[in-house]
Amino acid sequence: MIDFTLTEEQEMFRKAAQEFAETQVAPKVPEMEETGKVSLELVKAMAEAEMMALTIPEEYGGLGLGYTARLIALEEISKVSVAAGMMLQVFALGIEPILKYGTDAQKKKFLPGLATGERLASTAVTEATGGSDPTGIRSTYKKDGEDYILNGRKCFITNAHIADTITVLAKDDENPKAFSTFIMEKGMDGFKATHEENKVGMRGCNTGELAYENCRVPKENLVGVEGKGLGVALAAIGDVGRGGMVGCALGLQAACLDVSVKFANERILYGKPISRLQTIQNKLADMKIDLEAGRLLGYRAASMQDKGERSSNEFAVAKYFSTEAAQRAAKMASDIHGGYGCMEEYAVSRYMRDSFVLGPSAGTSDIMKVIIARWTLS
Amino acid sequence: MFKIVVCVKAVPDPKEACNIKIDPVTKTLMRCDVPMVLNPLDKYALEAALQFKEQFDAHISVLSMGPPEAGNIVKECLALGADQGFLLSDRAFAGADAFATAYTLAKGIEKIGPFDVVFCGMASSDGSTEWVGPEIATFLKIPVVTRITEIVEYNGQWWTVKAELENGYRLVRVQIPAVFTVTRALNTPRRLSFSGIIKARKKEITQWGIQQLGVSEASVGLKGSPSIVSTIATMDSRRKVEILEGKREEKAEQLVQRLANAGVL
Ligand SMILES: Cc1cc2nc3c(=O)[nH]c(=O)nc-3n(C[C@H](O)[C@H](O)[C@@H](O)COP(=O)(O)OP(=O)(O)OC[C@H]3O[C@@H](n4cnc5c(N)ncnc54)[C@H](O)[C@@H]3O)c2cc1C
Numbered sequence: 001m002i003d004f005t006l007t008e009e010q011e012m013f014r015k016a017a018q019e020f021a022e023t024q025v026a027p028k029v030p031e032m033e034e035t036g037k038v039s040l041e042l043v044k045a046m047a048e049a050e051m052m053a054l055t056i057p058e059e060y061g062g063l064g065l066g067y068t069a070r071l072i073a074l075e076e077i078s079k080v081s082v083a084a085g086m087m088l089q090v091f092a093l094g095i096e097p098i099l100k101y102g103t104d105a106q107k108k109k110f111l112p113g114l115a116t117g118e119r120l121a122s123t124a125v126t127e128a129t130g131g132s133d134p135t136g137i138r139s140t141y142k143k144d145g146e147d148y149i150l151n152g153r154k155c156f157i158t159n160a161h162i163a164d165t166i167t168v169l170a171k172d173d174e175n176p177k178a179f180s181t182f183i184m185e186k187g188m189d190g191f192k193a194t195h196e197e198n199k200v201g202m203r204g205c206n207t208g209e210l211a212y213e214n215c216r217v218p219k220e221n222l223v224g225v226e227g228k229g230l231g232v233a234l235a236a237i238g239d240v241g242r243g244g245m246v247g248c249a250l251g252l253q254a255a256c257l258d259v260s261v262k263f264a265n266e267r268i269l270y271g272k273p274i275s276r277l278q279t280i281q282n283k284l285a286d287m288k289i290d291l292e293a294g295r296l297l298g299y300r301a302a303s304m305q306d307k308g309e310r311s312s313n314e315f316a317v318a319k320y321f322s323t324e325a326a327q328r329a330a331k332m333a334s335d336i337h338g339g340y341g342c343m344e345e346y347a348v349s350r351y352m353r354d355s356f357v358l359g360p361s362a363g364t365s366d367i368m369k370v371i372i373a374r375w376t377l378s
Numbered sequence: 379m380f381k382i383v384v385c386v387k388a389v390p391d392p393k394e395a396c397n398i399k400i401d402p403v404t405k406t407l408m409r410c411d412v413p414m415v416l417n418p419l420d421k422y423a424l425e426a427a428l429q430f431k432e433q434f435d436a437h438i439s440v441l442s443m444g445p446p447e448a449g450n451i452v453k454e455c456l457a458l459g460a461d462q463g464f465l466l467s468d469r470a471f472a473g474a475d476a477f478a479t480a481y482t483l484a485k486g487i488e489k490i491g492p493f494d495v496v497f498c499g500m501a502s503s504d505g506s507t508e509w510v511g512p513e514i515a516t517f518l519k520i521p522v523v524t525r526i527t528e529i530v531e532y533n534g535q536w537w538t539v540k541a542e543l544e545n546g547y548r549l550v551r552v553q554i555p556a557v558f559t560v561t562r563a564l565n566t567p568r569r570l571s572f573s574g575i576i577k578a579r580k581k582e583i584t585q586w587g588i589q590q591l592g593v594s595e596a597s598v599g600l601k602g603s604p605s606i607v608s609t610i611a612t613m614d615s616r617r618k619v620e621i622l623e624g625k626r627e628e629k630a631e632q633l634v635q636r637l638a639n640a641g642v643l
């Protein structure tokens with residue numbers, strides 16, 4: 001039997017995340033929008049609310065709650081702030097390669113601090129020469145005794161300026177077919193965060209560049225097998241990265257629908273609320289259909305992931321659908337608001353901007369289709 | 379060990395109060411799919427118990443009378459940090475007034491065992507009679523202090539509490555075991571935490587019906603309720619709009635005058 005309902009406990013997780021989002025995240029949104037900067041108070045509050053510990057097993061100081069619980073938390077937080085959801089989603093994305101491919105020593109060294117939020121994580125793959133095509137990256141590593149020497153730059157990296165532990169993909173200096181993944185740590189000589197992006201949306205979520213010049217990384221920081229790093233990075237992005245974007249998108253979809261219903265019930269035209277107009281109802285129905293479908297796709301994939309099944313294809317479908325649906329929802333929500341939808345005082349204008357930033361992260365919609373087509377044809 | 383019982387009621391979500399209707403015939407609440415949540419003030423009652431426990435160590439039991447779904451709010455209290463849950467649920471309990479509710483809860487408290495303190499909310503957000511706390515105390519033959527805003531001192535068997543009055547407060551020294559009904563001024567309730575929810579997995583909820591409580595059908599629920607709600611009237615509160623005319627200063631002057639006349643300022 002297929003059971004599509006969340007358990008009583010999962011409903012309680014949702015409630016906990018909702019309370020957190022409403023009391024701790026919402027008050028920070030205006031400042032994040034205004035400055036575009038990360039709220040360190042929010043990061044601290046997230047850590048105190050154990051948000052970084054969700055996917056980390058209990059033996060390493062985490063909660064071991066898995067990916068459905070994570071999706072619930074991301075959805076609720078993103079409903080209030082997609083920027084906050086995005087930041088949190090990439091913490092888990094940075095944690096995942098260590099969880100999945102790390103040695104026991106690496107897990108013991110890094111995971112407890114990442115679970116408490118004492119350390120913050122990210123994953124850095126994208127470069128100016130390679131986003132959709134990660135093999136196009138130019139960062140290199142070279143063996144030097146027991147260590148590796150890394151050189152290169154990354155761009156569009158979430159949490160670049162706040163992360164302490166970043167899994168970085170680089171290419172073998174001598175073999176352009178061999179890639180490896182390394183844990184780079186804040187404070188390593190020659191490693192720094194440089195340019196900070198000023199995004200149209202997800203303001204308050206840090207995105208920026210990393211540069212490493214002759215940066216010495218000990219062999220203990222190699223994640224997985226040398227030469228097989230592409231698999232390490234892509235595996236994490238495939239389910240945790242895409243899954244995280246689904247959480248951000250679902251939250252935004254839900255937020256768009258909520259404000260639309262409220263506005264449509266309050267805005268009086270022709271002597272009655274515009275929610276009585278069939279055209280408006282059509283839009284609300286479309287948004288509702290998208291939200292229901294997006295949730296089914298997303299939670300199905302997350303429950304597969306929790307069972308340890310391969311879920312990256314299912315997440316590709318969910319990611320494609322929900323991020324596209326979030327853009328449709330933001331457009332419809334802003335249309336329903338008429339002129340008010342163009343004003344910064346109304347949250348829909350932020351939703352509109354945020355919705356466009358959802359697309360590229362963890363793979364563009366085109367790339368999702370490439371993956372889905374490959375799955376379909378296989 | 380010090381034993382605390384916290385009484386918690388499942389109420390229709392006050393955020394959706396606009397969807398709650400009262401049946402004109404039976405004079406009972408028609409819940410109309412409004413989800414049940416923990417009565418807001420009961421969070422403050424539980425928080426009082428949790429703060430005591432943090433300071434002195436204690437065992438906290440949570441007690442609720444309600445339909446089986448009320449088990450959810452008991453579970454929530456366990457996730458917030460209570461140790462054990464008790465749900466009094468039986469068809470026979472349905473339709474209870476404050477008297478029958480208090481009687482049933484008092485029987486539950488007796489069955490839970492020896493206790494030192496009972497915390498209740500000052501009022502529920504639905505029925506809101508504010509009688510259940512005092513009536514529990516009456517059935518248990520122990521003192522009660524209602525509307526407490528501060529626990530000034532825990533001194534062995536004697537507690538000193540501050541309690542709200544309309545135009546001031548009372549400072550009361552009371553011998554425990556006692557019942558306290560709490561206000562929002564008492565504390566700031568904690569939020570649900572993920573690890574609290576995980577810890578609640580191992581905590582039990584015991585459910586009792588009339589048989590386990592050893593009470594007669596005639597003494598509980600609608601049958602055991604001496605008060606009858608004969609009429610319910612809704613108050614129509616309409617907003618009145620007035621547009622003030624004149625220069626800005628004049629309008630401000632008029633506004634202040636009107637607010638003062640209305641007793642708001
Ligand atoms: C419109 C309306 C009018 C009513 N009028 C009357 C009336 O005139 N007389 C009358 O006797 N009843 C009346 N009732 C019924 C009554 O309100 C409740 O059904 C009854 O259970 C008393 O609870 P209360 O909500 O008033 O509790 P209150 O006394 O307001 O609640 C105080 C505290 O008692 C505890 N408590 C209350 N109920 C429970 C419970 N079920 N389980 C655990 N703890 C609990 C909680 O700690 C709560 O915070 C009325 C109900 C409605 C809907």
Ligand SMILES: Cc1cc2nc3c(=O)[nH]c(=O)nc-3n(C[C@H](O)[C@H](O)[C@H](O)COP(=O)(O)OP(=O)(O)OC[C@H]3O[C@@H](n4cnc5c(N)ncnc54)[C@H](O)[C@@H]3O)c2cc1C
Pocket residue numbers: 090122123124125126127128130131132133155156157158159202207357360361362363364365366367370
């Ligand atoms: C807010 C934000 C946060 C990000 N965070 C991170 C992060 O933390 N870590 C990280 O490594 N990266 C991150 N990225 C980068 C992101 O993964 C890339 O932007 C994305 O993979 C696309 O790469 P690109 O920008 O280089 O675009 P390109 O790859 O240059 O794509 C350009 C266009 O070509 C299309 N295209 C490319 N290949 C194909 C194909 N095979 N078939 C059809 N169309 C194709 C694309 O869909 C797109 O329309 C982030 C990006 C954003 C916007």
